[in-house]
Amino acid sequence: MADHFVRAGRTASSTSLAELHQLCANDYTSAASRRAQDHRDDAHLIADPRCPAALPTDPTPCPGPIAVLVLDARNAGAKGCEHHAARLLAVLPGGRPVALPDAPEGAALRTFTASGDIRRGEGQ
Numbered sequence: 620m621a622d623h624f625v626r627a628g629r630t631a632s633s634t635s636l637a638e639l640h641q642l643c644a645n646d647y648t649s650a651a652s653r654r655a656q657d658h659r660d661d662a663h664l665i666a667d668p669r670c671p672a673a674l675p676t677d678p679t680p681c682p683g684p685i686a687v688l689v690l691d692a693r694n695a696g697a698k699g700c701e702h703h704a705a706r707l708l709a710v711l712p713g714g715r716p717v718a719l720p721d722a723p724e725g726a727a728l729r730t731f732t733a734s735g736d737i738r739r740g741e742g743q
C-alpha cells in the first residue's frame with residue numbers, strides 16, 4: 620500500500636501525494652487570470668447594491684432613492700425606489716404601495732400607476 624503521509628525527515632513517498640500537489644499547482648496557475656481580474660466565485664453572495672424591491676430577474680439599477688414600501692396581501696413589505704417598487708407590485712398579487720415619510724410627493728400613486736402600466740404591457 621502506498622504511503623500517503625509525509626514523515627519528518629522524509630519526503631513524500633507516494634505518487635498520489637505528488638499528483639495532488641501537482642493538481643493544486645495547476646489549479647492555482649489556471650486561476651491566475653481570474654485573480655488578476657478580481658473575479659470572485661462568491662460574487663453572488665455580495666449584497667445587491669440596489670433597493671430591496673429589485674427582483675433578482677431584473678438587472679436594472681435604481682434610478683432614484685428608496686421612496687416606497689410595497690406591502691403584499693399579508694403585510695410583508697419591501698422598501699424600494701419607485702422604479703423597482705412598480706415592477707415588484709406588477710407581479711405581486713394583492714400588493715399595494717405605501718409612501719415612506721420622506722418620499723417625494725405622489726410617490727405611491729406614481730408607483731401604483733406604473734405597476735398597472737407594466738401589468739398591461741405598457742410600462743417598463
Ligand SMILES: [Zn+2]
Pocket residue numbers: 669670671672673680681682699700701702703704
Ligand atoms: Zn430600486
